[in-house]
């Protein structure tokens with residue numbers, strides 16, 4: 001089952017997950033290296049917030065003494081304050097006045113609030129038709145929130161995203177890549193799969209952009225990756241090169257054709273609701289869905305052509321892609337081993353054999369979306385509804401089987417793909 005594939009054939013889209021698999025695990029636990037990262041990100045966010053989003057107030061301790069300071073964050077029972085001299089200082093919350101303790105409690109609740117905010121995000125859209133094309137309408141409005149050269153803090157916003165960047169970008173550049181973000185957002189929301197997750201902070205999804213790859217890596221971006229979704233923080237980090245942004249003279253320009261598939265892939269993860277990251281679904285479905293969107297032909301004017309995506313999906317899985325765009329290179333004869341094992345394997349195991357598992361995750365997800373039974377996605381929708389009800393593992397896969405045996409389901413998948421020129425087998 002292990003396919004020998006040369007390193008050069010490994011496309012950007014998987015690289016982060018080959019070497020940095022743990023970064024995508026959505027359980028809030030971080031490996032040692034990521035803990036270090038989370039501190040960096042907190043600091044990063046803290047300094048961003050210090051630029052106008054952060055709150056300066058007069059604090060009173062339990063002895064009635066006052067101090068003016070900026071609240072950077074709350075950590076381990078301490079309020080991390082920035083004093084007027086710029087020094088950071090932890091202060092035990094228990095030693096603050098009752099009023100201040102209450103204030104911090106409210107502040108913390110605000111910070112962790114992760115509720116979907118619009119009607120579109122709370123709606124379960126399982127009954128909607130499958131979109132044929134998703135077009136972004138109009139120019140995205142870009143708001144320049146902060147540009148501070150000294151602290152290298154440049155914050156821009158579009159309708160749904162906040163771009164925290166370490167260099168100044170012209171608004172036309174931001175506008176250019178914001179189209180891809182907003183169109184991906186719209187595409188994911190329009191799929192009738194109730195992909196309505198993701199945690200907004202102050203009304204936006206948080207994106208961190210890095211001018212150079214070195215800074216991206218030192219902030220925790222996995223080696224060789226072109227972008228990463230950090231589940232525990234619900235943020236996506238991307239080096240600017242992955243967006244096609246490059247230096248030109250003293251400023252930056254956007255080469256729209258150069259943006260990689262990694263970005264839509266990671267944005268899908270960011271929008272995927274928590275219940276979908278359960279055993280029985282995490283891996284084959286969560287990565288399959290991300291790949292499904294990423295591989296769907298995208299036009300830089302802001303359009304996903306979903307109707308014509310089947311050919312691209314099969315090509316991407318079986319071949320190495322046209323014009324060096326990458327692919328899983330699995331060939332047209334794929335033996336996956338028993339489907340049940342594939343769907344129930346741990347996430348670590350899933351990313352351990354990434355070419356086969358990502359490629360097949362996408363093919364099988366695509367099967368359930370467009371080729372299964374009446375081609376209406378009915379079974380996968382039942383499966384997603386069951387995940388939302390808290391079912392997982394064997395129990396949720398029983399829902400997916402919907403009365404079939406594993407052998408029958410494998411036969412159906414093999415049959416559907418053989419008509420597309422892919423020979424699937426599921427033997428040990």
Ligand SMILES: [Zn+2]
Pocket residue numbers: 017024265269287290
């Ligand atoms: Zn992924």
